[in-house]
């Protein structure tokens with residue numbers, strides 16, 4: 001059987017769904033590929049000639065190669081590299097498999113299974129040891145260093161400039177989780193700094209808090225192209241870091257901003273309206289679901305509904321509404 005880029009893409013997806021990451025990094029300490037398997041894989045994903053079964057596929061590959069400036073594998077992260085504020089995307093993998101539409105039906109044995117959301121409670125056991133408040137900032141810094149110049153999912157090659165880790169108090173009682181960085185966040189390296197971020201700041205202030213007193217993060221840390229919703233593969237891959245951030249910060253309450261955050265935190269695919277207005281839980285914290293600030297900017301009539309959700313949080317945390325002057 002001829003091996004096409006579509007076959008290889010499906011196999012990569014399949015391995016990642018099984019928890020095998022960093023397929024493009026030869027020296028990754030986290031990989032579970034044996035050296036022999038890695039050599040076989042790398043040989044398979046480094047074709048000497050474009051492999052295409054149809055003229056259309058060949059034309060597509062040629063067009064894509066003209067847009068990929070450096071067809072080389074990205075280097076493994078080195079401890080001497082700057083970990084924050086990366087201003088450029090890593091080099092693309094040998095071929096731009098991720099953007100190639102399947103030309104034919106994949107053989108059943110190579111098709112990747114449909115990823116389903118897995119709740120954060122099921123992604124990892126709850127930690128036995130609680131990091132004391134004095135050690136949480138350092139633990140978060142260490143996690144950020146571990147993420148490095150991450151290439152674990154396709155978003156690394158989709159034009160991101162900066163990995164947007166998080167912002168706020170490592171000891172916060174309240175955490176907000178959104179979907180993913182937008183253009184402003186990608187440029188600044190901080191979550192929720194654009195117009196939606198300004199609205200979130202206003203919501204936080206109305207709750208009687210300052211932005212510096214809460215912790216803010218996203219399901220994925222790299223900007224999806226054209227602000228699209230993260231693919232399940234991307235969200236599932238990046239979730240491992242947010243799980244650990246939650247376990248380090250140990251917030252009392254988490255607010256899921258929008259359906260993408262709710263879907264992955266809770267591991268359910270339900271409408272936002274069916275999830276709002278009641279308490280959920282994840283990683284030992286109480287969780288409430290509300291509208292994403294970007295949605296509220298498009299439909300300000302829903303701000304009153306979002307305020308009801310935040311009032312639930314305020315009652316839980318003993319916060320008092322700030323009266324307008």
Ligand code: SF4
Nearest residue numbers: 150153156221222238
């Ligand atoms: S979105 Fe997350 S997993 Fe994907 S490349 Fe960025 S940091 Fe890595």
